[in-house]
Amino acid sequence: MSGLEHFRAENAVDAEVAIVGGGLIGCMTAHELRRRGRSVLVLERGLLGGQSSGVSFGSLRLQGQHAPELPLALHAQALWTEVETLIGESVEFAGHGHVHLAVDDAQEARLAGNAEHGRAFGLPIELIGRQEAIRRWPFLGASVRAASFSARDAVVNPRLVAPAFARAAQRLGATICERVEVLAARHDAGGFALQCRDRDGAERTLRAEVLVNAAGAWSGTLAGWFGETIPLFAAGPAEMVTEPVPRFVEPTMHVVDGSVLFRQTSRGNVVIGGHPRMSVDATTRRTRVPPDKMLTNLGRLVAIAPHLRAYAVIRSWTGIEGYLEDMMPVLGPSATTPGLFHACAFSGHGLQLGPAAAKALAELITTGATALPIAPFGIGRFSAEGRRQVHSLAEEFQDDVLHRPG
Amino acid sequence: MTRIVIVGAGPAGIAAADALSAAPVEVTLIDEAARPGGQLYRSPAPGLKLDMSRLLGSSHGAYAAFHDKAAGLCRRLDYRPGTLVWSIHGGAVHLASASGAAALPYDALILATGATDRIMPAPGWTLPGVFTLGGAQALLKDQGVAIGRRVVFCGSSPLLYLAASQYLRMGVKVAAVIDSTPFAAKLRALPDMARAPATLAAGLRAMAELRLGGVPIHQGARIERFEGEERLAAVQCRAGAGQLVRIACDAAAYGHGLRPEAQLAELAGCELRYDPVQRLHLPVIDGDGRAGERLYIAGDGGHIGGGQAASLSGALAAAALLDDLGLPASDVDRAGSRRSLARLRGFPNGIAAAFRWPREQVVALADDTILCRCENIRVGEVRAALRQPMASPDANRIKAVSRCGMGRCQGRFCGPALAELVGAGHAGELDRLRAQAPIKPLPIALAGEAAP
Numbered sequence: 001m002s003g004l005e006h007f008r009a010e011n012a013v014d015a016e017v018a019i020v021g022g023g024l025i026g027c028m029t030a031h032e033l034r035r036r037g038r039s040v041l042v043l044e045r046g047l048l049g050g051q052s053s054g055v056s057f058g059s060l061r062l063q064g065q066h067a068p069e070l071p072l073a074l075h076a077q078a079l080w081t082e083v084e085t086l087i088g089e090s091v092e093f094a095g096h097g098h099v100h101l102a103v104d105d106a107q108e109a110r111l112a113g114n115a116e117h118g119r120a121f122g123l124p125i126e127l128i129g130r131q132e133a134i135r136r137w138p139f140l141g142a143s144v145r146a147a148s149f150s151a152r153d154a155v156v157n158p159r160l161v162a163p164a165f166a167r168a169a170q171r172l173g174a175t176i177c178e179r180v181e182v183l184a185a186r187h188d189a190g191g192f193a194l195q196c197r198d199r200d201g202a203e204r205t206l207r208a209e210v211l212v213n214a215a216g217a218w219s220g221t222l223a224g225w226f227g228e229t230i231p232l233f234a235a236g237p238a239e240m241v242t243e244p245v246p247r248f249v250e251p252t253m254h255v256v257d258g259s260v261l262f263r264q265t266s267r268g269n270v271v272i273g274g275h276p277r278m279s280v281d282a283t284t285r286r287t288r289v290p291p292d293k294m295l296t297n298l299g300r301l302v303a304i305a306p307h308l309r310a311y312a313v314i315r316s317w318t319g320i321e322g323y324l325e326d327m328m329p330v331l332g333p334s335a336t337t338p339g340l341f342h343a344c345a346f347s348g349h350g351l352q353l354g355p356a357a358a359k360a361l362a363e364l365i366t367t368g369a370t371a372l373p374i375a376p377f378g379i380g381r382f383s384a385e386g387r388r389q390v391h392s393l394a395e396e397f398q399d400d401v402l403h404r405p406g
Numbered sequence: 407m408t409r410i411v412i413v414g415a416g417p418a419g420i421a422a423a424d425a426l427s428a429a430p431v432e433v434t435l436i437d438e439a440a441r442p443g444g445q446l447y448r449s450p451a452p453g454l455k456l457d458m459s460r461l462l463g464s465s466h467g468a469y470a471a472f473h474d475k476a477a478g479l480c481r482r483l484d485y486r487p488g489t490l491v492w493s494i495h496g497g498a499v500h501l502a503s504a505s506g507a508a509a510l511p512y513d514a515l516i517l518a519t520g521a522t523d524r525i526m527p528a529p530g531w532t533l534p535g536v537f538t539l540g541g542a543q544a545l546l547k548d549q550g551v552a553i554g555r556r557v558v559f560c561g562s563s564p565l566l567y568l569a570a571s572q573y574l575r576m577g578v579k580v581a582a583v584i585d586s587t588p589f590a591a592k593l594r595a596l597p598d599m600a601r602a603p604a605t606l607a608a609g610l611r612a613m614a615e616l617r618l619g620g621v622p623i624h625q626g627a628r629i630e631r632f633e634g635e636e637r638l639a640a641v642q643c644r645a646g647a648g649q650l651v652r653i654a655c656d657a658a659a660y661g662h663g664l665r666p667e668a669q670l671a672e673l674a675g676c677e678l679r680y681d682p683v684q685r686l687h688l689p690v691i692d693g694d695g696r697a698g699e700r701l702y703i704a705g706d707g708g709h710i711g712g713g714q715a716a717s718l719s720g721a722l723a724a725a726a727l728l729d730d731l732g733l734p735a736s737d738v739d740r741a742g743s744r745r746s747l748a749r750l751r752g753f754p755n756g757i758a759a760a761f762r763w764p765r766e767q768v769v770a771l772a773d774d775t776i777l778c779r780c781e782n783i784r785v786g787e788v789r790a791a792l793r794q795p796m797a798s799p800d801a802n803r804i805k806a807v808s809r810c811g812m813g814r815c816q817g818r819f820c821g822p823a824l825a826e827l828v829g830a831g832h833a834g835e836l837d838r839l840r841a842q843a844p845i846k847p848l849p850i851a852l853a854g855e856a857a858p
């Protein structure tokens with residue numbers, strides 16, 4: 001909201017911590033840091049939550065989350081149940097659970113694997129045969145063979161999350177700037193110097209002791225200013241929404257390979273997602289879902305929920321998300337620069353992980369340590385030796401993402 | 407052969423098709439309506455006994471000539487009625503019709519998609535019985551059905567007197583015409599309007615006809631409310647002198663001028679630019695309708711100018727397209743058409759003054775007035791979203807938070823009023839809601855069924 005005009009003359013320290021990026025990660029981190037009494041400055045080039053954070057499917061899914069991430073995800077889920085009390089406003093949190101569906105033997109085996117894996121981490125997942133699935137969700141089509149249900153999975157309205165956390169942080173005294181872009185940053189004896197430009201073209205250098213890289217799909221650029229590489233790539237899942245439909249389902253429904261997933265909002269609209277994810281243009285920041293992709297995903301939708309045939313889709317969208325090949329974020333201190341922390345490339349899970357990621361980061365910044373399980377997410381995993389234990393990406397991304405030049 | 411796709415079979419689209427008819431190109435003409443005509447020359451369903459010469463009066467000659475030409479063209483080229491273009495992507499138009507979904511690649515594209523009413527919400531405007539001016543006119547021309555037995559025509563639009571006079575001619579009781587632009591403002595715009603004598607004459611003729619028919623005309627009157635319990639029972643307005651006037655009726659036709667349908671243009675990659683006179687974002691086109699690579703825009707979809715301007719611009723766009731493709735020129739009189747078109751389109755200030763968009767009204771609206779009729783969002787909810795800390799006054803942000811503009815019409819109707827509400831108190835450009843596919847609701851059934 002504030003531009004650059006009210007910052008004091010150059011070289012004063014403008015905040016103890018400067019956060020680049022006003023997505024949900026930046027806003028949640030600002031809030032956690034203010035709760036711990038640090039002075040905080042959030043710098044967002046566009047609008048708060050205007051990128052990935054504001055356009056996501058809205059799912060807080062635990063079931064099927066891969067092993068290295070599940071412990072942090074479980075912490076995050078516990079925090080999510082308290083979020084609305086903590087920040088004093090609604091983000092339309094609804095704990096209706098999440099259903100995975102299987103349409104063939106291999107997928108059925110996957111449900112069983114997920115359930116076993118969940119149990120190992122203390123996450124109950126119920127395996128459900130076709131008959132029982134049809135009894136609970138009578139709209140399911142003939143192709144559904146089996147289901148599994150995780151009651152602790154939930155949804156929120158993603159459009160509300162980043163602005164709500166920004167307000168909460170601001171109430172605690174954080175300074176939040178929209179339409180201020182960080183053009184460059186460097187580290188010197190006095191800490192970090194950030195060269196910023198506001199919407200009117202005014203430029204100023206702001207200073208902070210600690211710098212948080214929460215720049216989403218653009219965080220590789222910031223890391224580069226400090227001689228670090230985050231080998232992320234931008235992509236986005238196709239999303240669509242229907243006109244309001246009479247209430248028919250509470251949990252999120254999700255074919256286990258991700259080829260189609262949907263949930264119904266309290267107003268009745270059905271939000272529809274589907275992988276593989278598409279290539280998007282992080283430079284122009286203009287995103288479109290190709291029409292053939294929409295039709296393919298709708299075809300998959302009616303195979304699972306045939307009655308939706310009678311309704312219409314009213315909009316499509318996607319977003320610009322940063323992914324890493326192992327589908328995990330970078331979360332923790334920089335390997336080159338003391339005082340720099342990365343929290344980025346959430347690889348499609350940032351909404352769910354957000355509260356725990358922010359808490360871990362705030363603890364690291366204020367105390368130098370955290371008990372939260374973030375060890376798998378260190379930037380060190382991309383150093384020449386420790387590179388890539390990649391799992392299969394063909395299901396996750398279209399060819400145009402995986403085989404993009406450059 | 408080179409494939410040209412034309413979207414819209416109104417005056418602009420038909421003129422473009424005509425200008426291409428001798429060229430070595432394959433033309434596909436697409437319209438979501440069942441018959442050619444667009445808004446101006448909309449025609450009744452076959453078999454419907456509707457006396458169009460009575461309905462149209464002196465403009466029937468032009469109507470008949472248009473349909474003669476259109477019928478011939480539609481027989482000869484690949485004409486696809488009842489077909490919605492729901493997206494443009496990757497050099498193809500994406501179609502939805504009773505026979506399913508299809509993609510059609512093009513070498514060049516002419517968008518002649520016309521305009522729709524711009525609406526300023528008012529208390530009660532979503533009551534059953536309240537129609538847009540265009541909707542009221544379309545129902546009459548298309549189905550031979552009037553929107554009511556005692557109809558009020560209100561707002562401010564070139565269509566206001568025209569639609570009222572057509573209803574009168576068809577024997578419907580016109581309870582009143584309430585024109586929210588003061589007569590003095592119209593008089594001041596007269597010299598400008600005189601540059602389009604045909605349009606001006608048609609307007610004056612319609613007004614005279616209504617006076618002769620004993621229809622009360624209130625000018626410079628503000629619409630206060632559409633009144634009624636279950637459905638519309640009366641329109642209340644505050645007349646120029648300040649007194650409240652209540653007109654009993656069972657239907658009202660309402661609108662404030664026209665807004666180009668530019669969603670397809672946006673998806674096709676055309677730049678939209680804010681126009682401070684019309685307070686709308688309009689496609690950026692050159693004098694011949696060039697709008698981007700292999701992209702041309704003609705008619706009211708690019709620039710509100712009426713039927714004659716639409717035809718001229720359709721022919722010019724076709725000629726420009728042939729030039730750009732290096733194909734033999736058509737026999738369009740480019741210089742003459744450009745001159746006439748410039749004359750017809752050259753007075754946006756006059757149009758804006760004569761058919762005033764009452765933007766200050768949005769600020770005065772009571773909190774409980776519905777702004778977004780699809781999602782039932784009230785003005786007060788949008789104001790609350792604007793008052794929240796961290797709520798940038800940005801229409802797309804306010805939409806995301808309040809749901810205003812997120813329904814079936816995707817802000818095509820509430821968008822201009824939302825932009826005014828968000829922009830009130832700020833100098834400079836208004837925002838616009840960004841378009842995404844599908845530009846109109848896409849039936850899921852069209853997708854068929856794929857393997858999951």
Ligand SMILES: Cc1cc2nc3c(=O)[nH]c(=O)nc-3n(C[C@H](O)[C@H](O)[C@H](O)COP(=O)(O)OP(=O)(O)OC[C@H]3O[C@@H](n4cnc5c(N)ncnc54)[C@H](O)[C@@H]3O)c2cc1C
Nearest residue numbers: 021023024025045053056057059182216319349350351352
């Ligand atoms: C379509 C879609 C669906 C998704 N569905 C889910 C889901 O169901 N569940 C889930 O958990 N996750 C989901 N995700 C992922 C989730 O949305 C993201 O992981 C999360 O929002 C990441 O938040 P962020 O703050 O890191 O990134 P962002 O929201 O992208 O924020 C980064 C911000 O940094 C700003 N910025 C960048 N560079 C600069 C600079 N130099 N100066 C100033 N500002 C800068 C950007 O403008 C941006 O606003 C989805 C993502 C997409 C795209």
Ligand SMILES: Cc1cc2nc3c(=O)[nH]c(=O)nc-3n(C[C@H](O)[C@H](O)[C@H](O)COP(=O)(O)OP(=O)(O)OC[C@H]3O[C@@H](n4cnc5c(N)ncnc54)[C@H](O)[C@@H]3O)c2cc1C
Nearest residue numbers: 414416417418438444445446491520540705706712713716
């Ligand atoms: C409702 C209405 C009524 C009007 N009545 C009159 C009148 O009586 N007299 C007068 O002088 N002027 C009238 N006007 C002004 C009139 O629009 C112009 O004079 C003239 O019709 C403009 O011609 P056009 O070819 O640009 O657009 P139109 O005549 O509006 O033709 C556009 C055509 O494109 C089609 N189309 C649009 N989008 C799509 C899509 N996505 N897919 C497929 N097809 C599409 C529409 O179905 C329509 O047939 C009216 C305008 C409106 C909006």
